[in-house]
Amino acid sequence: MKKEVYWHTSKVQKNDRQKIKQHKSRCLWFTGLSGSGKSTLANAVEKKLCEKKIHTYLLDGDNIRHGLNKDLGFSEQSREENIRRLGEVVRLFVDAGVVVLTAFISPYHKDRDMARSLLEEGEFIEIYVKCDLAICEKRDPKGLYKKAREGDIPNFTGISAPYEEPLNPEITINTGLEVSLEEQVETIVQYLETHYKIEK
Amino acid sequence: MKKEVYWHTSKVQKNDRQKIKQHKSRCLWFTGLSGSGKSTLANAVEKKLCEKKIHTYLLDGDNIRHGLNKDLGFSEQSREENIRRLGEVVRLFVDAGVVVLTAFISPYHKDRDMARSLLEEGEFIEIYVKCDLAICEKRDPKGLYKKAREGDIPNFTGISAPYEEPLNPEITINTGLEVSLEEQVETIVQYLETHYKIEK
Numbered sequence: 001m002k003k004e005v006y007w008h009t010s011k012v013q014k015n016d017r018q019k020i021k022q023h024k025s026r027c028l029w030f031t032g033l034s035g036s037g038k039s040t041l042a043n044a045v046e047k048k049l050c051e052k053k054i055h056t057y058l059l060d061g062d063n064i065r066h067g068l069n070k071d072l073g074f075s076e077q078s079r080e081e082n083i084r085r086l087g088e089v090v091r092l093f094v095d096a097g098v099v100v101l102t103a104f105i106s107p108y109h110k111d112r113d114m115a116r117s118l119l120e121e122g123e124f125i126e127i128y129v130k131c132d133l134a135i136c137e138k139r140d141p142k143g144l145y146k147k148a149r150e151g152d153i154p155n156f157t158g159i160s161a162p163y164e165e166p167l168n169p170e171i172t173i174n175t176g177l178e179v180s181l182e183e184q185v186e187t188i189v190q191y192l193e194t195h196y197k198i199e200k
Numbered sequence: 201m202k203k204e205v206y207w208h209t210s211k212v213q214k215n216d217r218q219k220i221k222q223h224k225s226r227c228l229w230f231t232g233l234s235g236s237g238k239s240t241l242a243n244a245v246e247k248k249l250c251e252k253k254i255h256t257y258l259l260d261g262d263n264i265r266h267g268l269n270k271d272l273g274f275s276e277q278s279r280e281e282n283i284r285r286l287g288e289v290v291r292l293f294v295d296a297g298v299v300v301l302t303a304f305i306s307p308y309h310k311d312r313d314m315a316r317s318l319l320e321e322g323e324f325i326e327i328y329v330k331c332d333l334a335i336c337e338k339r340d341p342k343g344l345y346k347k348a349r350e351g352d353i354p355n356f357t358g359i360s361a362p363y364e365e366p367l368n369p370e371i372t373i374n375t376g377l378e379v380s381l382e383e384q385v386e387t388i389v390q391y392l393e394t395h396y397k398i399e400k
Contacts, residue, residue: 020253096257096296098298
């Protein structure tokens with residue numbers, strides 16, 4: 001197959017797109033257990049960036065599963081394919097000049113590293129949304145932990161499937177502490193402005 | 201599976217993103233035979249739109265196959281899955297506020313209609329890049345028709361697989377005529393400005 005497929009170099013390049021948007025493109029990759037607060041935090045960060053006129057887009061693990069990945073289940077193989085496709089979509093959005101935020105459990109090192117490897121140096125910002133399993137399970141906003149404990153959901157991260165903690169995430173936010181969402185958002189935005197400047 | 205997946209409403213909506221970009225989002229879906237000039241035309245239209253400070257992104261059938269769809273071949277089923285995923289990615293880009301251009305052969309009515317159905321009324325603009333098979337085969341820029349005739353490529357559109365001509369495309373560009381690329385681009389941009397106004 002490979003030899004029948006040719007790479008077309010688009011005449012409009014990433015830096016042309018970034019120039020129109022007047023900022024660089026990045027991926028903010030939120031990872032953490034179910035119930036750790038990834039989506040809530042990613043949504044709030046997106047809102048903040050949007051107020052700064054930054055062109056953002058949020059890809060959410062749950063949302064994407066209704067569309068692009070609706071053919072995939074939750075086996076290890078399906079989770080890997082889930083993250084593989086998302087990594088590729090992230091690559092397209094970063095190439096399009098957008099600051100893309102993703103909120104997936106993304107439990108495995110190798111899958112997160114794969115997504116990182118598709119981008120250029122400094123474009124992939126791993127944000128570990130850290131929260132003890134006991135707290136996530138107590139929150140259980142969707143009742144999933146209860147079902148997992150009862151054996152109704154197989155391969156559930158933290159219960160019957162592993163979560164591999166990030167070893168060197170760019171940012172760690174501990175959502176199990178008594179810190180307001182606003183403060184968490186501020187920590188991330190401050191960190192981005194200092195270390196991964198988005199605005200030109 | 202369905203009942204374990206929840207739809208998160210992003211706090212930043214499509215019209216917020218469009219407001220930052222100061223234009224509406226659209227999909228310009230180029231369809232036609234291999235060698236008809238889809239990629240060339242889509243690239244040239246993107247360049248023109250980019251000059252007008254419109255936030256564009258080009259998804260190309262061949263390029264996408266190196267990433268998101270690199271696991272897919274060219275059987276009817278794979279082609280269908282190819283276009284399904286692309287339709288979903290287009291939906292994400294339009295939701296992100298971008299004018300997305302796609303250049304795929306996309307030979308079947310049902311697949312193009314599926315992609316259209318994922319968008320809102322007026323967002324999907326089907327551009328039929330019309331060119332006689334004999335001319336495409338004579339051009340044969342990648343030598344694919346020759347291989348297909350020799351039986352080296354199975355299921356090749358126009359030779360051993362059907363191409364279903366669009367019945368009601370928004371725009372038809374006949375690239376088999378003696379019309380310059382610039383004029384073809386101008387026809388599309390004029391049509392968009394008149395019928396599918398992008399700029400606010």
